[in-house]
Amino acid sequence: MIFDPSRRRFLVTGASAAGALLVGWRVQAQGELPYLGARFAAQQLTDFVSIEADGRVVIGARGCEVGQGVKTELPMLIAEELDADWNRVHVEQLSYNYIETDSGSGDRYGDQGAGGDTGPAAWTLLRQAGAIARWLLVQAAAQKWGLDAATLRTEAGFVIAADGRKLAYGALAASAATLDAPANPPTLKDPSQFRIIGKPMRTVDAREVVLGRTEYGIDSYLGNALVAVIARCPYPDGTLESLDDAQARQVPGVRRVIALPGPKPDAPFDGMLAAGIAVLADDTWAALHGRGKLKITWKPSDKGESSAALEAAANALLDGDTAGIVVRNNGDFAKARKTPRTTAISARYRLPFLAHATLEPPNATIEVTPDKVVLIAGLHDPAGASQLLHAITGVPREAIDIRLPRAGGDMGRRLHNDYVAEAALLAQDAGRPLKLIWTRDDDLQHDFYRPFGVHELTATIDRKKKLTGWSHRIAAVPRNWRDSRLAGRPVFAGSLDEDAFPAGLISNLSLAFYTVACDLPRGDGRGGGQAAQAFATQCFLDEIALATHQDPVRLRMDMLGAPRLLRPGFDTGRLAGVLRIAAGKIDWQHKPVNGHGLGIACHASHGAYAAHAFEVSVQGNDLIVHRAVCAIDAGRTLNPLNREALATMATLDALSATLHQAITLKNGRVEQSNFDDYPLMRMRQAPQTVEVHTVDGGTESVDFATAIASSAAPALANAVFAATTVRVRKLPLVPELLRLL
Helix, strand or coil: CCCCCCHHCEEEEEEEECEEEEEEECCCCCCCCCCCCCCCCEECCCCCCEEEECEEEEECCCCCCCCHHHHHHHHHHHHHHHHHCCCEEEEEEEEEEEEECCCCEEECCCCCCCCHHHHHHHHHHHHHHHHHHHHHHHHHHHHHHHCCCCCCECCEEECCCCCCCCCEEHHHHHHHCCCCCCCCCCCCCCCCHHCCCCCCCCCCCCCHHHCCCCHHHHHHCCCCEEEEEECCCCCCEEEEEEEEEEHCCCCCCEEEEEEEECCCCCCCCCCCCCCCEEEEEECCHHHHHHHCCCCEEEEEECCCCHHHHHHHHHHHHHCCCCCCEEEEEECCCCHHHHHCCCCEEEEEEEEEEEECCCCCEEEEEEEEEEEEEEEEEECCHHHHHHHHHHHHCCHHHEEEEEEEEEECCCCCCCCCHHHCCCHHHHHHHHHCCCEEEEHHHHHHHHHEEEEEEEEEEEEECCCCEEEEEEEEEEEEECCCCCHHHHCCCCCCCCCCCCCCCCCCCCCCCEEEECCCCCCCCCCCCHHHHHHHHHHHHHHHHHHHHHHHCCCCCHHHHHHCCCCCCEEECHHHHHHHHHHHHHHHHHCCCCCCCCEEEEEEEEEEECCCCEEEEEEEEECEEEEEEEEEEEECCCCCCCHHHHHHHHHHHHHHHHHHHHHCCCCCCCCCHHHCCCCCCCCCCHHHHHCCEEEEEEECCCCCCCCCHHHHHHHHHHHHHHHHHHHHHCCCCCCCCHHHHHCCC
């Protein structure tokens, strides 16, 4: 980032009571904030670094930690430029606060939202916070020694003079806090000087997590708090018809029964997700027992949707002459299909609704008073929660304190703050602190589901086995339905990416979207719409390879062609690079025997490139994954250990969803309610290890979760075909495979 005085950047320094140096770097940025959109006039970073008198460095972690490792990686950026001794760094999770200052209003610590691996987007700003602190320490040492600051250097928590003299940061902290900020940000390090970035660092709170000492949101507590659970309407846009709560009120410990209204039909899901009846009690047992005693009759909407009807509607749209929405049209696919001596190949793929299946179901602990709100919850979007709480309570945003404990993995579920809205409304009504608890059943039956869709692909191939045309038509429930963050975007946004592979690689290409109506709320699971699109695309490529007697890897490499930047975020050479690595590591050229099969797939997304290769076999009713290889190129690696862990987690999550999971509708409501009918992959079904191979692109780190989720599922399906000669085009994979065998 180029320094611009017009942005009124200023350094905040001060000394703590213990003589510590406190450093923060506030920035007023213009234009839209990444991820959160144009909601605030300013973006601010502050209070990240505290250096105690004994030399211990305390660094604030601003990102929401939901298992993606930002509590370790973001402080590494600061510590690198500070030249801190990482062994003497202590990391503290920062809360979210909205502030008003003379330079504008906004998020005190900058964008604290979490989605995928977006935290490292703070590459420059957080490094500047560390560089400013280092600059002040060097100036303090120069004054103490009477030397030119330019002759001094820093290393591992010390300022060092040319003659070898050293001063520890702790000894300089108090005097450094009295100095003025530099006029311009100091020059940041060249990557060749990095001592922390790019080195394997263990998760800063791993020991607490393993020993069960970490406080998750569900572990939080406020004095005199009631516990609340909610019986929610199981029908989208359903309403309460009748309620008898007499028996619930007689349960010892039950204090209140409160009705909550649902969202208005067709209104954005910006608050409540469904109508509900809440039971408030002294403890969790009483609340759940009281909820079980409620006698409720819900009135469903008139649609009564079912998965079978949705699939029939999707197929009818693809079968009929009704024109879909043209998403992209290059060349003339219809003409290519009619060209003499051209072969056409077609296939349809069906992908179900998917739930997030959070490891820690949504929950929130909250206190609402006329002039203050305290919220303790695992979140993805704390700024959105702050805005929502202000709208509900009327409390000024600067008086809303949001504390961010570690969240127990949710794959994007907490990008929505509906549970925060529920907790706020109940606490406001009760006039007491309150802890809202969701159960596993609540979570699976009231989610923002990854959309259902049917994909039809058609390819035209000339007599030289060259792809001359490509058509991809999707009939699906739109991802952007009732989502205010996607307001104004095309109906296919989030469902069909017009620039995804193989766009730009085939001269005659046609993409179209057909809308299937459905009231079920939807959102982004891992990979979102790109994962569904890539599953169809990458499986279909293998079908083309089989029909034309080509090697699947060779087919993809020929399509990618010479290395070049086809468009921003899509370098054909980098995608070919990870494909080549995955093929090499799985030993693609030597096909296994004894019923084993190899499968491969690749995908590019948001400037990240991923490829997967699997070796599998089917033994009786069991699908065995013998080997799993993942190759990724996602820019600079901040922490190799974390990148490997994230790649492994994303791969296993994609496999779990592909093998067994589907959300189905019957009579207008979700059928699944727990892990017995929405099964996670068991340990015995998982590969013993995921071999992760990383290409360090040398640029800023980018989010690679979508790329990994998008390449893992089709690679597995392609391996299953190689092992069984059965092509699975309908997910979940295992039930369909057993049906076809």
